[in-house]
Amino acid sequence: MTDQLTFIAYASRATEPFDHARLVKLLAESRANNERDGITGMLVYSDPDFIQILEGPDAAVRALLERIGRDPRHTDVRVLLEEQVSERKYSTWSMGYEPTTPGDGSGEAVAAIQSATDDASTRESTDALGGWFREKAGAERD
Numbered sequence: 001m002t003d004q005l006t007f008i009a010y011a012s013r014a015t016e017p018f019d020h021a022r023l024v025k026l027l028a029e030s031r032a033n034n035e036r037d038g039i040t041g042m043l044v045y046s047d048p049d050f051i052q053i054l055e056g057p058d059a060a061v062r063a064l065l066e067r068i069g070r071d072p073r074h075t076d077v078r079v080l081l082e083e084q085v086s087e088r089k090y091s092t093w094s095m096g097y098e099p100t101t102p103g104d105g106s107g108e109a110v111a112a113i114q115s116a117t118d119d120a121s122t123r124e125s126t127d128a129l130g131g132w133f134r135e136k137a138g139a140e141r142d
Helices: 020-037 056-072 106-115 118-142
Strands: 005-014 038-046 050-054 074-085 094-099
Touching: 005 020, 005 056, 005 106, 020 038, 020 056, 038 074, 038 118, 050 056, 050 074, 050 106, 050 118, 056 074, 074 118, 094 118, 106 118
Parallel strands: 038 094
Antiparallel strands: 005 050, 005 074, 038 050
């Protein structure tokens, strides 16, 4: 039997735009910390919005979300979906990231998850964003 994990999808806004160099620095920090803490997930940045999915041990995920809430680079941090799960969806990514570009489908996916009104539609939108992410990540590596 697999231990229970916490899955949290959250949104926030950047207090200042993130250029490529700032994103690279943020990702390096996040990946090192997440690997240490047993957290996996993905990050989508569509200026000025962040959508992040975190999954891992409950205490580690909650501590990370608390740190993000205090991070001056973020504002308007809000949990969109929180679930207990038995397996990870992003197990190979300490913090997967794909850049967004206008017209690539990410804007629609980000808008859908932010405008979802209940857990079922948020789950559906989160899965759609994850699908976009996996498709883009796979296409970039082919």
